Structure formats: structure tokens, C-alpha cells
Amino acid sequence: MGSPGRRRILPEQLTRQWQGVLSGRSDERDIELALDAAHQARESWGKTSVTDRSNLLLKIADRIEQNIEYLAIAETWENGKTVRETLAADLPLVVDHFRYFAGCIRAQEGSAADIDANTVSYHFPEPLGVVGQIIPWNFPMLMAAWKVAPALAAGNCVVLKPAEQTPVSILVLVELIEDLLPAGILNIVNGFGTEAGQALATSKRIAKLAFTGSTNIGQHILKCAADSLIPSTVELGGKSPNVFFADVMDHEDEYLDKAIEGMLLAFFNQGEVCTCPSRVLIDESIYHKFMAKVIERAKTIKQGDPLDTETQVGAQVSQEQFDKILSYLAIGKEEGAELLLGGDICRLEGDQSGGFYIKPTILKGTNDMRIFQEEIFGPVISVTTFKDEAEALAIANDTEYGLGAGVWTRDMNKAQRMGRGAWNSGGTRVD
Structure with a gap:
């Protein structure tokens, strides 16, 4: 996804040569289009049965597993990490995350409690609606799976912005599973943080914001979520x-x-x-x-x-x-x-x-x-x-x-x- 005429050429980390691969350079207009699609799908996907949502995640996992080598090479080419790691760790874990949350959602239950003879309190889980997710570059597909799998399992629609350094491999993955996805439930918008990321983080049309990345940007993300009075999840830096x-x-x-x-x-x-x-x-x-x-x-x-x-x-x-x-x-x-x-x-x-x-x-x-x-x-x-x-x-x-x-x-x-x-x-x- 990207505005007409707004593209950028990506270098290859392995050789530092410019490969002529074009990536979309999206901005607020593209974020709004993605949010339009997500909101259009929100009601129908939120009402989809837990069984059907779980089965969809299992199908996604199977499709990824059938194409592990292809996806591993794509991520290695883009990120520079070794294919031995993408084959043995990144992609198998992506598969496992979709299967894990497919199981979790089937086991999720609400609860009820008697307040007094005439009053019963109960709760049951409902989708938030449309959620925004911003993904880092160190594990482009795995970090996306961490956020996308539970969000879809819970009945939410997703607008996801990959890191500007690694915009391609997640698109390769989504192309493989596109025919499995109902229209609008997963929307990928590439671009720079100051353009696409900022527009997503400050949007009043998302119900939750999730981010993995640096501490400085994470602090900014938390402020954006606070300004919109929405929950946020951040995983930030470490010096373990x-x-x-x-x-x-x-x-x-x-x-x-x-x-x-x-x-x-x-x-x-x-x-x-x-x-x-x-x-x-x-x-x-x-x-x-x-x-x-x-x-x-x-x-x-x-x-x-x-x-x-x-x-x-x-x-x-x-x-x-x-x-x-x-x-x-x-x-x-x-x-x-x-x-x-x-x-x-x-x-x-x-x-x-x-x-x-x-x-x-x-x-x-x-x-x-x-x-x-x-x-x-x-x-x-x-x-x-x-x-x-x-x-x-x-x-x-x-x-x-x-x-x-x-x-x-x-x-x-x-x-x-x-x-x-x-x-x-x-x-x-x-x-």
C-alpha cells in the first residue's frame, strides 16, 4: 500500500547494493484508507464464531509452514540475519504462534458471580474493534505474528505498519495467505515512522495501539495512546x-x-x-x-x-x-x-x-x-x-x-x- 508516486528503493543488507526493489512510502492518506477497510470489516469479523476464527489461524499456520524455506529466504535477504536462524527459529515460531492463539481462543471463557439474591454479575470477552500495530525490524515476521495472531483470534481487525527498514518480507507472507483472509481484517501500510507511523499512533479510529521498538519511540507511543485514551502495549529496549x-x-x-x-x-x-x-x-x-x-x-x-x-x-x-x-x-x-x-x-x-x-x-x-x-x-x-x-x-x-x-x-x-x-x-x- 502506498500513495501514487511515493516509492523508495531498498538496499540489500547482504551486499549493500541497491536492488531496485520498490517499497511503498505511505502517509496519513494511506492510513485512513487502511482504517476504512478495517472498520468496514470490523462488525462481520467481530461476530465470526470463535471456531471459525480459530480454524482460520490454523489454516494460516499451515500455509506458512508449507512455505517456510521461501519465507526464510525472503526475511534473510531483507534483514541480513542468517537463513539458518530464519529456518530454525523465526518461521517455525511464526507457525507456532498462530497455532497457539488458535487454541487459546477456543479455551477462553467468561465468568459470572452472584452479587445478591437478585443480582448476577457476568463478563464475557468482546473484540476491541480496530487496532494499530507497529512492528520492529529485528524479527519482521515473528514480531508481526506476536501481534497479529492474538488480535485476529480475538476478533479484531488490524492496521499494521512494518519497520521502514524491513517493509517487504511481511508483504511476501501476506501474499501467501491473502486468499484465506476475509477482506479488511489485516491491512499492511508501509512507510516512515514520522509519516505513516505517527498517523497510525495518533489516529482516533483505533481502539488499541501495540508497539515494539526503541525506548524513546515507545515513550512517544504511550503518550499518543494516552492522548486518545486507549490501551497500549509496548515492548522496548533492554540491556540484559x-x-x-x-x-x-x-x-x-x-x-x-x-x-x-x-x-x-x-x-x-x-x-x-x-x-x-x-x-x-x-x-x-x-x-x-x-x-x-x-x-x-x-x-x-x-x-x-x-x-x-x-x-x-x-x-x-x-x-x-x-x-x-x-x-x-x-x-x-x-x-x-x-x-x-x-x-x-x-x-x-x-x-x-x-x-x-x-x-x-x-x-x-x-x-x-x-x-x-x-x-x-x-x-x-x-x-x-x-x-x-x-x-x-x-x-x-x-x-x-x-x-x-x-x-x-x-x-x-x-x-x-x-x-x-x-x-x-x-x-x-x-x-
Whole structure:
């Protein structure tokens, strides 16, 4: 969807070459057209039986599953992430989300309560109507599925704006399922945030607003929703601490192997994950031995063509993100951080020689540095040490972010203490 004559050419993240692919550059007029279509479908879709809505989501899941390889390649081409990840994680999870919410809606129930002999209070779920959704670029299809599947399951119609950096792959998906969808229930509007996104966020014709992305934009989204007196759901940035206690090194076993793997998950999706272990805290008594193993493993990570199924780290999503990450590497060095691994552009050969590739990087420093306190959103781990449990907790909580956290210990008592109540985070992984 896009206004006549308003198009933009997209670059390819893998090679940084302009491919002549056109994407719509929509604005408020297109948002209004999408809202018109959604409102026209609102009543009929909201009255569609739960059984039929559930069955539609199951059909969508089946269609996506039948085309996983096609969709995985489309997302890799657009985003720069490895096809090994889109094949093994992104697209299977998209399928699972549609099936999950197809089941949830069948199991949803209302409730009733006696107030007195003559009064009964009851409630039953009803669709909100038309909802607005703004999707990030790090998981273009999966984040869309997170929002679209429950909204459609609940009987809502959707107007969705993908990130301007990744506008195409969601259109490829919707083209595959278009024949399954009643007209108007799912509307995709591409464009820049200041044009299409702002128009959607401030519209008085939506009943709820959902957003995943940066903290600054999320704050603006919340204000827009408050101005319209509508509910909103936001998932914002993170600088997730992962704490590794000394006992992870007690034995050379599968647990230690998993702990090393867990730390290096910071490089999953090129570090473009809000809950990845971007801030790592290691007990000072095991720091040198543990980090030696981590670096040894990290050096085996294969970086290269994202369309090669053996590649583990691909390209960053855009020139802007590429430049941002490089600027933080420079900031880290200026702040006095010790470079343990990477720290530079990954210069590939052939078609990928000009792509947005950055070497997986590990920097050692202190928690007051900007590389610890600010979200880099790239393949960069900031590492520091702690003396005891209390200091680990203090360092972990010394951040503006509170999205996720992780703790690694063989001691179940310590895991229980660290995993419950003490963290200032929305979710904590205990391993």
C-alpha cells in the first residue's frame, strides 16, 4: 500500500547494493484508507464464531509452514540475519504462534458471580474493534505474528505498519495467505515512522495501539495512546544482565558447555535482540579461566553470507545500525574498555565485500561506561566482574532498562534467591 508516486528503493543488507526493489512510502492518506477497510470489516469479523476464527489461524499456520524455506529466504535477504536462524527459529515460531492463539481462543471463557439474591454479575470477552500495530525490524515476521495472531483470534481487525527498514518480507507472507483472509481484517501500510507511523499512533479510529521498538519511540507511543485514551502495549529496549557464578566452572561438563553457549547467545541475530545477554557479569575468581573458554569458542563462530546455512552471524540490518554499532566500539575504546575479541568491521570477499558485517565483539570494562548503560543492539558483549552475590545484584540492577536478565549457577538456593524478587527485570532466565 502506498500513495501514487511515493516509492523508495531498498538496499540489500547482504551486499549493500541497491536492488531496485520498490517499497511503498505511505502517509496519513494511506492510513485512513487502511482504517476504512478495517472498520468496514470490523462488525462481520467481530461476530465470526470463535471456531471459525480459530480454524482460520490454523489454516494460516499451515500455509506458512508449507512455505517456510521461501519465507526464510525472503526475511534473510531483507534483514541480513542468517537463513539458518530464519529456518530454525523465526518461521517455525511464526507457525507456532498462530497455532497457539488458535487454541487459546477456543479455551477462553467468561465468568459470572452472584452479587445478591437478585443480582448476577457476568463478563464475557468482546473484540476491541480496530487496532494499530507497529512492528520492529529485528524479527519482521515473528514480531508481526506476536501481534497479529492474538488480535485476529480475538476478533479484531488490524492496521499494521512494518519497520521502514524491513517493509517487504511481511508483504511476501501476506501474499501467501491473502486468499484465506476475509477482506479488511489485516491491512499492511508501509512507510516512515514520522509519516505513516505517527498517523497510525495518533489516529482516533483505533481502539488499541501495540508497539515494539526503541525506548524513546515507545515513550512517544504511550503518550499518543494516552492522548486518545486507549490501551497500549509496548515492548522496548533492554540491556540484559547475565550473571555467571563461580560454580559454573566446578566441572568440565555439559553444563559448563551450555553456560559458554548461553553467553555467546549475545551474538544471535547479530545481537539485534532486546533480551540478549549484552551485559555479562562474571565472578572474579573464575573470570580468566571462563573467558578463555568463551573466547576460544567465539573464535569458531562462522561469519559470512547469510544465505549460507553454515553461517552463524550475518549482516546488520541497515547502514544506520551499522554506523551506530561502530560508534559504540569507538566509545568503548575511548572509555578505556579492554578489547577481548573483534571490535571492527568484518571484511568479506566477493558479493558480500560491501555488506553491513561487524565482527562479534567482547569488551571488558565497568558498569558506569556507556557500552554497559546504553543499548547498542549489535554483536557486542560488555563484560565486568563481581566479588559476591550482593555486588552482582547491585551491578545487574544499576541500569535504566528492565526487560530481561539471566543467572547461571549450579546452586539451586542461589538460583532461587537471584531468580525471584531481587531483580528489577520483567523476566529472568535461571540456568
